[in-house]
Amino acid sequence: MKFLLRRSIFYVITAWAAVTINFIIPRLLPGDPVAAIIAKNQGKIPAEAAESLRILFGLDDSLSLWDQYVQYWKLLFQGDLGLSFTFFPTPVADVVAQGLPWTIGLVGISTIIAFTIGTLVGTAIGWRRGTWADSLLPITTFFSTVPYFWLGLIVVAIFSVNLGWFPSSGSYDRGLVPAFDWPFISSVIYYGTLPALTIVLSSISGWILGMRNMMVTVSSEDYVTVAHAKGLSARAVMFGYAARNAVLPQISSFALSLGFIVGGTLIMEMIFSYQGIGYTLYQAVSTHDYPLMQGCFLVITLSVLAANIIADFVYAVLDPRTRQEG
Amino acid sequence: MTSTDTAGAGAPAPAGALVADPVLDIRGLSVDYGFDANPTHVLRDVSLSLGRGEVLGLAGESGCGKSTLAYAATRLLPPPGLITGGEVWFTGRDGRREDVLAMTDARLRQSRWQDTAIVFQGAMNSLNPVFRVGRQIVDGIFAHRPKWSKAQATERAAELFEMVGIAPDRLRSYPHQLSGGMRQRVMIAMALALEPQVLIMDEPTTALDVVMQRQIVEQIAELRDRLGFSVIFITHDVSLLIEIADRIAIMYAGEIVEQGPAQELYRRPRHPYTKGLLSSFPPLRGPKTELAGIPGAPPDLSNPPAGCRFAARCPHALGRCQAVEPELGPTAVPGDATARRVACHLHDGAQPVPLELALTR
Numbered sequence: 227m228k229f230l231l232r233r234s235i236f237y238v239i240t241a242w243a244a245v246t247i248n249f250i251i252p253r254l255l256p257g258d259p260v261a262a263i264i265a266k267n268q269g270k271i272p273a274e275a276a277e278s279l280r281i282l283f284g285l286d287d288s289l290s291l292w293d294q295y296v297q298y299w300k301l302l303f304q305g306d307l308g309l310s311f312t313f314f315p316t317p318v319a320d321v322v323a324q325g326l327p328w329t330i331g332l333v334g335i336s337t338i339i340a341f342t343i344g345t346l347v348g349t350a351i352g353w354r355r356g357t358w359a360d361s362l363l364p365i366t367t368f369f370s371t372v373p374y375f376w377l378g379l380i381v382v383a384i385f386s387v388n389l390g391w392f393p394s395s396g397s398y399d400r401g402l403v404p405a406f407d408w409p410f411i412s413s414v415i416y417y418g419t420l421p422a423l424t425i426v427l428s429s430i431s432g433w434i435l436g437m438r439n440m441m442v443t444v445s446s447e448d449y450v451t452v453a454h455a456k457g458l459s460a461r462a463v464m465f466g467y468a469a470r471n472a473v474l475p476q477i478s479s480f481a482l483s484l485g486f487i488v489g490g491t492l493i494m495e496m497i498f499s500y501q502g503i504g505y506t507l508y509q510a511v512s513t514h515d516y517p518l519m520q521g522c523f524l525v526i527t528l529s530v531l532a533a534n535i536i537a538d539f540v541y542a543v544l545d546p547r548t549r550q551e552g
Numbered sequence: 553m554t555s556t557d558t559a560g561a562g563a564p565a566p567a568g569a570l571v572a573d574p575v576l577d578i579r580g581l582s583v584d585y586g587f588d589a590n591p592t593h594v595l596r597d598v599s600l601s602l603g604r605g606e607v608l609g610l611a612g613e614s615g616c617g618k619s620t621l622a623y624a625a626t627r628l629l630p631p632p633g634l635i636t637g638g639e640v641w642f643t644g645r646d647g648r649r650e651d652v653l654a655m656t657d658a659r660l661r662q663s664r665w666q667d668t669a670i671v672f673q674g675a676m677n678s679l680n681p682v683f684r685v686g687r688q689i690v691d692g693i694f695a696h697r698p699k700w701s702k703a704q705a706t707e708r709a710a711e712l713f714e715m716v717g718i719a720p721d722r723l724r725s726y727p728h729q730l731s732g733g734m735r736q737r738v739m740i741a742m743a744l745a746l747e748p749q750v751l752i753m754d755e756p757t758t759a760l761d762v763v764m765q766r767q768i769v770e771q772i773a774e775l776r777d778r779l780g781f782s783v784i785f786i787t788h789d790v791s792l793l794i795e796i797a798d799r800i801a802i803m804y805a806g807e808i809v810e811q812g813p814a815q816e817l818y819r820r821p822r823h824p825y826t827k828g829l830l831s832s833f834p835p836l837r838g839p840k841t842e843l844a845g846i847p848g849a850p851p852d853l854s855n856p857p858a859g860c861r862f863a864a865r866c867p868h869a870l871g872r873c874q875a876v877e878p879e880l881g882p883t884a885v886p887g888d889a890t891a892r893r894v895a896c897h898l899h900d901g902a903q904p905v906p907l908e909l910a911l912t913r
Contacts, residue, residue, distance in 0.1 A: 452739075458691065
């Protein structure tokens, strides 16, 4: 298919550019990572080791920039992102792999929940525009305008400190051994409830508002009137004609927000001491851990890109006008 | 079937009824826009009958309430439109009579598309862009014939496509893959899916070029002859209307100001507004005439003038036109068909009707 091929080429080029920029930026940053790691260990590493560290981290100046670039790509394909300074000598890939599932699991699921509920509520409100249902909007908008960290702290104060219903931090009961069994999974859900709640609360109004407004716009389209005139049931008109078209812009924003799942949850992970990728990135930045930073950025960039690809193809499936066949 | 000839010379219709066998009888329909204390009266006490098998043309300037009438009569009026009074009697082939405005929602849904189907102005926007056109015809069929098999419904859709001159393999097309004329044909095919008795066409040809307009109009006339449905054809293009309509009703500022057999009304208008409207379009045949147009603009309906609403633009306005509202009644021209009605003080018999509004031949 021509459409798929054209999009694929576009994404290959974008991915190449993203990786290349990811390679260049740390090399433009001021500061010497080796000096930083020696300073961090406060004399535990002798100064003579500096040169070996340089070679270990692939920082020796003997290689030209081009050779470094080629090597970077080679290592990337082997999944080798270098060694983390902070968690020395754990490879960056392992550190990232440890945090990533937690973030994707928690934030991903809450984003999907917020999107689903928000879109359904928006559909209903938009369908009954001008009734009491519209008064739901200011309430949800309130939660999204409250600064996220404040909302997080309030939720912790109420449900964890005062009521004691949920734990205030962590991602599972430390007494359990991570395994794919019910006690562990239920513990993960239990620990994840509060962070998920705050994410849903703070993002749902966007989905409601977006869907509601599109529903109002689409409901006045002629084809919705035609659907009524055809004598279709109200349900069929609402979902098959109005919502089916109103949801299209929602899909693009959903894909974008999926892309931000990986990078955009730093504050949540800090408030709830959640062991996700955002928290990892925060540690990397505060300890000048360049390889880890680079690894995190790479994962974030690629996930945004992947989300875009998914959105593109989902959109093509849902909207025949975007498929330019023939 | 009511045609121009029989209406002119035929049996006298009972008083008040212009049509012997009405399939749709709109009585005293009033529509307001706005829910607040001071709504705009867009339709005021409009009565109109559609005879069985008849093509009724509804003409007037933009914003005079033509489409509102169609939407209100089918209860498709979007908010803030509100039907404030009136009845819309539908008579089925079996003689059953029902007031559309009094139907329950379930009954209304059942009646729609089977009794009355509509073709809208924007062929562009009348089709759901994300579904194949075939599916959109089939879902309408299934809403009323739930026992039909999928193959049966698809076969019916293909049959309809052939009827309007589209290759049945186009059923698998999306709306954006079809031209404007084709889309309008798809809409017509869709509207005829359940063999409705009334087809309301709201400016079905406005977005199309002249050649396509003509083809569509001819097609509708041909289908009407073959299938025997009745049509309310709404347009502002009177010269197009006389090509297809048996009878024409002229609307101005939310009221019907004149109605009568198409050819008579076209050749011998009785209302000054009809006269002005007709002079605004070039005749399709005959000698060239100068296009006059009507000076001024329709009144603001949220603050309508007292008396006749056309008085301010009327070249023949009398003193009482500003004060007393004229009612739809017989014309004052001797020899006019009984089916002719006009709402104008010039025809109340108190003075001779101006010559240009009293042509007899």
